[in-house]
Amino acid sequence: MSSSETSEYILSIDQGTTSTRAVVFDHTGQILASAQKEHTQHFPQAGWVEHDAVEIWQNTQEMISGALTEGGVTPEQIKALGITNQRETTVVWDRATGEPIHRALVWQDTRTQAIIDELAADGGTERFKERAGLPLATYFSGPKIRWVLDQVQGARERAEAGELLFGTMDTWLVWNLTGGTEGGVHITDVTNASRTLLMNIDTLDWNPEICAAIGVPEAVLPQIRSSSEVYAECAESSGIPGVPIAGILGDQHAATVGQACFEPGQGKNTYGTGNFMLINTGHEPVHNDQGLLTTLAYKFGAQPPVYALEGSIAVTGSLIQWLRDNLGLISSAAESEDRAENVKDHGGAYIVPAFSGLFAPYWRPEARGVIVGLTRYVTADHLCRAALESVAFQSAEVVEAMNASxxxxxxxxxxxxxxxxNETLMQFQADLLGVDVVRPEVIETTALGAAYAAGLATGYWASTDELTSNWREGRRWRPTMDQDARSHRLTEWRKAVERSFNWVD
Ligand SMILES: Nc1ncnc2c1ncn2[C@@H]1O[C@H](COP(=O)(O)OP(=O)(O)OP(=O)(O)O)[C@@H](O)[C@H]1O
Ligand SMILES: [Mg+2]
Incomplete structure (x- = not known):
């Protein structure tokens, strides 16, 4: 018998903003097999972003069987399943039919701005910050639920009667994997719940006053559980019957776990559709006035919760997609690097991709994207470089807020x-920060973190020490830019950022 027939593995589902992946991990945290598929991005009007939750569920089932087939692994060899997901993206569905009542509202969607303004009129955008850890912003789930219940005819009454269920993608997938209309389990974990604006960050319970103020009936909300425990077994219809679901973490929290950031002060920065930096702050929530969010890092079973400070940036990798899909400047994301390498610098151009307003550290909903510093000298190659640089500039400002906190x-x-x-981006990031940038061997840390949570709950891994020893450095970039050049570039960047402000009335 080959080892793959005798061994046990952990399966991880990474349900992301652009794609769904299923990844099979072995005991050393290495990838045995994986499968990935993109889903449709719906942009019905400016500022609106939607996903079809049914398409995502179908892709998830396909990717599970795809990854198992690729690895030559049977469902019996899967010790546990972990789920990680794009956060905040909101779906409301009918408990009796399993049908969503509206397309999912994606985290980048800004249609709830009027609801935010109405709520902020009474107490400002920070009115729930002490309790929920978050400012009022279109980003979070609670106001998205309110929008769906307001806009879909009859939905509010049906929600109050207990006929509708809300979930982020973790909740939606767990409900479907555990049988859906036939006994599906309606749960979420503390990290996902911490992104709704509806959870009390200290007690980890839904907050009835905030729910009432935002207009979300508690009957639609899932039960809040830890990030690592055996929640339920997959149903016959899932394709992996009997496999215990044992880990749930929002994608950024999963990456924090996957990078083994288990000590206060340890953190990571993830460069995906957006960029998200999380720093572990230990067992107490730390409140912050530098534009950082107070959030859960993770909670393993009955152990006390671990908190984090987060710097969220809405648009980084999606700017590269925009250069490709909307402008046609490049034909692949990788080409952004080739084009940036054609020129020695940015040629004076800056791109501030405030497509959904600006998130951390500014939180300016009325900002919109700008390209500044244009002259006849600037070429498409310069713009590609400026796009990559904008990713590093935005992260440098988050690091600055972290350092100040x-x-x-x-x-x-x-x-x-x-x-x-992208080596060009990583080198520029190290240059701008003046500290080393370090990439681990396994860069699928999001999927890995969810696998870790599931493996810890089922005894596949004994302790976080074991996970820490799995972490291996893959590549390191050292800063080469001098201090004067660095501060000059950052000053110009801040001027560019100011140009993006006060655009939407
Ligand atoms: N070589 C590259 N240079 C620059 N950007 C790249 C490169 N390769 C991929 N990207 C960008 O990285 C992003 C994809 O990264 P990743 O898969 O981590 O995103 P994500 O946010 O996790 O997506 P999802 O939410 O679907 O999981 C895309 O936005 C893409 O434009
Ligand atoms: Mg991801």
Whole structure:
């Protein structure tokens, strides 16, 4: 018998903004097999972004069987399943039919701005910050639920009667995997719940006053569980019957776990559709006035919760997609690097991709994207470089906010996500920060973190020490830019950012 017939593995589903992946991990945290598929992005009007939750569920089933087939692994060899997901994206469905009542509202969607303005009129955008850890913003799930219940005819009454269920993608997939209309389990984990604006960050319960203020009936909300415990077994209809679901983490929290950031002060920056930096702050929530969010890092079973500070940036990798799909400047994301390498610098151009307003550290919903510094000299190659640089500039500002909030400055930056294959970007990031940028061997840290959560709950891994020893450095970039050049570039960047402000009335 080959070892793949006798061994046990952990299966991880990474339900992301652009694609769904299923990944099979072995005990050393290495990838045995994986499958990935993109889903349709719907942009019905400016500022609106939607996904079809049914398409995502179908892709998930396909990717599970695809990954198992590729690895030559049977469902019996899967010790546990972990799920990680794009956060905040909101789906409301009918409990009796399993049909969504509206397309899912994606985290980048800004249609709830009027609801946010109405809520902020009474107490400002920080009115729930102390309790929920978050400012009022279109980004979070609670106001998206309110929008769906307001806009779909009869939905509010049906929600109050307990006929409708809300979920982020973790909740939607778990409900379907555990049987859907035939006994599906309606749960989420603390990390996903911490992104709704509806959860009390201290008690980890839904907050009835905030739910009432935003207009979300508690009957639609899932039960909040830890990030690592055996929740339920997959149903016959799932294709992997009997496999225990044992880990749920929002994607950024999963990457934090996948990077083994288990000690206070340890953190990571993930370069994907957007960029998200999380720093572990230990067992107490730390409130922040530098534009960082207070969030859960993870909660393993009955152990006390671990909190994090987060710097969220809405548009980074999606700017590269925009250059490809909307402008046609490049034919693949990788080509952005080739084009940037054709020129020695940015040629004076800056791109501020405030497509959904600006998130951290500014939180300016009325900002919109700008390209500044244009002259006849600037070429498409310069714009490609400026696009990559904007990713690093935005992250440098988040690092600055982190340093202003923490007792000690960051000494190196652990990175992951789809963009960290881009060497030009990574070198520029190290240059701008003045500290080393470090990429692990396994850059699928999001999927890995969910696998870790599931494996810890089922005894596949004994302790976080074992996970820490799995972490291996893959590549390191050292800063080469001098301090004067660095501050000159950052000053110009801030001027560009100001040009994006006050665009939408
Ligand atoms: N070589 C590259 N250079 C620059 N950007 C790249 C490169 N390769 C991929 N990207 C960008 O990385 C992003 C994909 O990264 P990743 O898969 O980590 O994203 P993600 O946010 O996790 O997506 P999802 O939410 O679907 O999981 C895309 O936006 C893509 O434009
Ligand atoms: Mg992802």
């Amino acid at each position: 923490a007792p000690e400055d960051l000494t190196e930056l652990k990175v992951d996500g789809g963009m960290v294959v």
